[in-house]
Amino acid sequence: MGGLGKTSLAKSVCDAENVKSHFERKMEVCVSDDFSLKQVIQKIIKSATGERCADLDGGELIQKLEAILNGRKYLLLLDDVWNEDAQKWLLLKPLLSKGADGSKIIVTTRSQRVAEIMGTVNTAYNLSLLGQEDCLSLFYKCAFKEGQMELYPNLVGIGKEIVAKCKQVPLAVINMGTQLYGKTDETEWKSVRDSEKWEEEGDGILPALKISYQRLPTHLKRCLLYCSVFPKDYLFADLLLVQFWMAHGLILQSSNPNEKLEDVGLRYVRELISRCFFQDYEDRIVIAYFKMHDLMHDLASSLAQNEFSIISSQNHRFSKTTRHLSVIDSNSFFHRILPKFSNEFDHVRSILFADIIVGPTCKTDFEKCLSGFKHLRSLELMDDSEFKDFPERIGVLKHLRYLHFFWNTEMTRLPKSLFKLQNLQALVAGAKGLEGLPKDVRYMINLRFLFLVTQQKRLPEGGIGCLKFLQTLYIFLCQNLETLCEDMHGLKCLRKLFIVGCDSLISLPRSIQCLTTLEEFCILDCEKLDLMTIEEDKEKKIQPLSPPLRIVIFDNLPETLTLPEQLLQGSAESLQTFIIKNSPNIREMPECISNLNKLQNLEITRCPRLSKRCRRGTGEDWPKIKHIRRIEVDDDDSDEETSH
Structure with missing residues (x-):
């Protein structure tokens, strides 16, 4: 029976400190419906090391798994297992026997048959009904x-x-x-x-x-059903899910002219979470992560079954009513579905590849796929692919609104045809080897969301800076990036700017202060960056206009000595949350902090100099911050709100 709390109980056991201390490795894998030996091994490796191993064949995966487990005492949770084929378990079992004595495997399942096949204890633990x-x-x-x-x-x-x-x-x-x-x-x-x-x-x-x-309103029913295109145990990010919904026209325009579609979409997410349609919610202030319970996924899939199809090694169902495809097994899709229904894809609106796209004909297969899906609105590659160049034929998808490829390790270049997709609203270009984002990005005139990984040392002017409708810019793990483009003041609608893991970044353009719509500004893990470069204005070509910031987060910026006072002062009537972490050399709070009338939350963690100066009642900077309602300083024993 579902809904008794099997997964919650198993995870609470695995997460207990007195349990974890007994094991060298702890791994959690959601197996779900399709028990593919290769996929299960990949998931175990990913849980153990973070590696996806998309390019390894079956033999190489087995070797890697053995190396991970060999001689180590481990705890493995195999969650939501449905496989009742004893032979498949007998293929996996010897691979898991390489660990040290005392290693344990916990299995959760709704099937008594699965428990009999996989169990080694005399009696499975059956959760009883709640009193x-x-x-x-x-x-x-x-x-x-x-x-x-x-x-x-x-x-x-x-x-x-x-x-x-x-x-x-x-x-x-x-x-x-x-x-x-x-x-x-x-x-x-x-x-x-x-x-x-x-x-x-x-x-x-x-x-x-x-x-x-x-009981859901119609617009939330549609949004929930569209979530079933994602596989079970998928980790949703609210910002990306909203872009996916927007691509399919699921978000209604607000009567409030100041509320953007993105704001409405986030409101939808919060409402579905409050009604328990999503679980495992984790709020990280500027982004939230959550999952869909497998029973909720089953319900959504059953209600949308005429429009949504999952292509796996066991299921090849496709019909003229299919509008959305989730490809769990790309081999089955390319070599069974694609040839059989080659002329019947015009009506498909979204396709998600949850499996790796590999093999000698993978690029050719993918190009054929693009040719058939001419009315596609969203395309997502969740896993890796072997082709280095994204196929030029992507340019035929004139209706594409959402393009997501994040884990690709081979891709180095984007085709020119990609930048002719003028209806594209969200681009998640997460290929780690991407040589650069060319200036042609400026032709994506409707782009609202851009997630970028690039090997460039500098973002060129006349490119990103020309995207006047861009709302969110996420610059992620750009290891060579030393500076951003100087024409950022051209981003007239930018509301969220996140810069994460750019180890070589040494300066920020002062034009950031001219982003008059910027509300959320986060810089994390940029070890060479000095924030005061925002303040420098040697040529005085640009007059700062001060962004209306609501949330500012600075984390792991060891080269920063002084906080940017001009930037903060300009947000005196808007800044509500200010978080500073892992920046040991920041010396003091700027004077302007006492003028931030709307500031409600201040958090200072692992910043020893600053923490000492902000100590409650006795720190030199305490008079500057005592008006703030909620203050957390990591070496301050009192964790209470400031009363007024």
């Missing part, structure tokens, strides 16, 4: 605000009847409670209790999920 009293307590905790329960005894009684229909399944209880959180209209509670969905077959969880889905 009725515990179910009620859990439901009331999810459904009522603090102190509200006593005010609505009528709702307490209706809630008890709803819980009874959940059949003691924790996920169903949580889901129902969350749907009714803060609702005090008795009619609304009764509509949940009396829903005809409870009469459908199921163990309590499926009817509950269907009721939750049924």
